[in-house]
Amino acid sequence: MIGSFIFENLPCRVVFGSGTLASAKAEVERLGGKRALVLTTPQQEAQGKSLGIALGPLYAGIFPGATMHTPVEVTERALVVMKACEADCVVSLGGGSTTGLGKALALRTGVNQLCIPTTYAGSEMTPIVGQTEKGLKTTVRDAAVLPETVIYDVDLTLTLPASLAATSGINAIAHAVEALYARDANPVTSLMAEEGIRALARALPAIVAESDDREARTEALYGAWLCGVCLGTVGMALHHKLCHTLGGTFDLPHAETHTIVLPHALAYNAPAVPEAMARISRAIGAADASQGLYDLAKGLGAKLALRDVGMPESGIDKAADLAVTNAYWNPRPLERGAIRDLIARAWAGEPPSAIKAGA
Numbered sequence: 001m002i003g004s005f006i007f008e009n010l011p012c013r014v015v016f017g018s019g020t021l022a023s024a025k026a027e028v029e030r031l032g033g034k035r036a037l038v039l040t041t042p043q044q045e046a047q048g049k050s051l052g053i054a055l056g057p058l059y060a061g062i063f064p065g066a067t068m069h070t071p072v073e074v075t076e077r078a079l080v081v082m083k084a085c086e087a088d089c090v091v092s093l094g095g096g097s098t099t100g101l102g103k104a105l106a107l108r109t110g111v112n113q114l115c116i117p118t119t120y121a122g123s124e125m126t127p128i129v130g131q132t133e134k135g136l137k138t139t140v141r142d143a144a145v146l147p148e149t150v151i152y153d154v155d156l157t158l159t160l161p162a163s164l165a166a167t168s169g170i171n172a173i174a175h176a177v178e179a180l181y182a183r184d185a186n187p188v189t190s191l192m193a194e195e196g197i198r199a200l201a202r203a204l205p206a207i208v209a210e211s212d213d214r215e216a217r218t219e220a221l222y223g224a225w226l227c228g229v230c231l232g233t234v235g236m237a238l239h240h241k242l243c244h245t246l247g248g249t250f251d252l253p254h255a256e257t258h259t260i261v262l263p264h265a266l267a268y269n270a271p272a273v274p275e276a277m278a279r280i281s282r283a284i285g286a287a288d289a290s291q292g293l294y295d296l297a298k299g300l301g302a303k304l305a306l307r308d309v310g311m312p313e314s315g316i317d318k319a320a321d322l323a324v325t326n327a328y329w330n331p332r333p334l335e336r337g338a339i340r341d342l343i344a345r346a347w348a349g350e351p352p353s354a355i356k357a358g359a
Contacts, residue, residue, distance in 0.1 A: 005186035010232055012125060016152040016225065018218075021116065025055050027149050028089060031112045035060035037087035039078070039101050039145060041067065044094050048168070051093055051116075061085035063101075066092075069132040069248055070100035078105060089114065092147070095168070096121030103129035103145035105160055115147040118156045120168040120200070121255070122175050122228025125150065130244055137248025146232070152225060154218045162208045166300035167255040169220055171202045172227040173197050173293070174262045176202065178237050179230035180276035181269065183329045189233050190279070192226045197283035199223030201296060208300050237330040238323075239265035243342070245322045256309045259302050260349075263294035264342045267352035270331040290352040305349025316343050 010353070015023055028036050036058050040048035045064035052059040063078045078101060082090070089112045092102035100123060102113045107129060115124040123129075127146040130139045157165070176193035179185060202221035206216035243257050243263060267290040270277050277289045286292025303309055311319075320340035327334075345353060 002187055006184065007186045007188050008128065008233065010125070010146055010229075011148075012025075012146060013149040014152065015149070016222070016223065017306075018214075019152045020153040021051070021149050021156060022054070024114065024116065024151060025058060026052060026056065027114050028058050028091065029237075031089060031114065031148055033058060033089035033112060033114075035085065035087045036091045036114070037078075037082050037085060038062045039066055039090055039092045039105075040064045040094050046202060048093050050223045051091065054156055055091070060087045065151075066098040068097050068254055069137055069251070070097070070104050070130060070318070072104075072131055072133040075101060075104040075108070075131070079108060082109070082111075087244050089163060092116065092124075093118065093128070094124050095119035096172060099147075100129055100131075102147070104131055106147075107140065107142060107145050110144060112142050113147040114149050116150065116153065116156070117152045119160060119164065119255075120157075120172040120224030120331070122172045122224055124229050125225065126232030128232065130248075132248045135249060137244045139244065140259070144157075152221055154214065154221055157217050157221055158212060158214070162211045163301060164255070165207050165217075165220065166204055166297070166302050167253075167259045169200045169207075169224065170256040170262060170297055170302065171255040171258040172224040173229075174239055174243075174258045175199050175236070176227040177266060177276075177280055177293075178239055179227075179234050179260065180279055181273040181331050182234035182237065184234045185232070187336030189230050189248065193230045194279050194283050196223045196226030196230065197280060198301035199226070201284040204296070204300055235329065237328070238269060238332075239336070241328055241330075242323055242339075245319055246306065246343075249319065249322065250311045250315055252306070252309050252311055256303055257306070259297050260306055260309070261346050263290045263297070263352040264346045266290045266293065268338065268342050269330065269332050294351055303349075306343075307348040308349065311347060313347060316340060317345055321345050
């Protein structure tokens with residue numbers, strides 16, 4: 001039986017397909033933009049400059065300094081460039097790092113954003129920005145940071161290396177996994193979540209097997225969009241809290257951290273969310289959701305241990321302490337000892353294990 005629920009449809013325009021990058025100029029004009037600042041990482045600067053040429057007289061300049069976890073000092077440098085070129089909007093071309101910078105600028109200035117993702121991060125569909133200052137990552141949820149328009153162009157993902165597609169895709173799956181047991185879960189978001197997981201779980205192995213499989217790339221981008229909508233619509237829980245803590249404290253790579261932690265966080269919550277576990281298992285075609293996600297990552301060749309992405313063993317206790325500070329909702333009560341065990345298994349790359357209460 002369907003009970004009472006609240007569903008908030010976020011006001012974001014989506015342009016999806018192949019070759020849709022060509023609509024960027026028209027979409028900036030649609031937003032009323034006159035001078036657009038293009039944002040990229042250093043690695044995508046050339047791609048950003050090409051986009052600037054396509055924007056023609058709307059192109060105000062480029063800031064190619066986006067980086068992981070949206071450091072406040074990088075945002076402040078971008079603000080200086082933004083003011084110097086008198087930009088009235090931003091065009092974010094890239095993955096989660098670039099999207100995050102665009103959001104941080106929008107939060108500070110109120111400018112409109114056109115977001116053009118080149119990975120499966122999903123943050124382009126959310127009113128959430130995580131920012132790092134002095135080694136701590138904090139999250140802000142504000143309607144002002146939701147991009148007004150998102151262009152999904154499958155062509156831009158064809159050159160995303162299969163290894164990055166794998167971790168970026170599992171990062172997206174994590175959004176949908178937690179949406180299925182969110183405190184404010186609803187039937188509409190849950191449908192999107194299960195479909196998003198299914199699409200990515202099917203597409204990612206095909207991409208790893210054949211990197212230029214356009215059909216698989218299209219399905220992966222579609223799945224990532226759905227998972228991003230889930231992230232933006234309902235609240236998250238332990239998994240996202242842990243990943244933000246680990247990423248901000250130890251400067252770990254975002255997508256890889258999500259990929260490693262997800263099976264373990266799900267195993268922790270499994271006893272409290274049997275219906276969500278059943279839906280995840282069905283979507284990925286596995287008998288056990290936690291083990292199935294671990295096996296998926298392993299089959300894609302992704303790293304499985306936090307120690308392999310730069311986390312020191314000495315950080316396990318610190319991460320456990322941080323994970324239980326600043327109370328947040330989770331379907332299973334937060335127990336410091338059990339969470340430490342979870343982190344220790346993820347650090348070592350062991351398979352997920354059901355963690356008993358009081359562990």
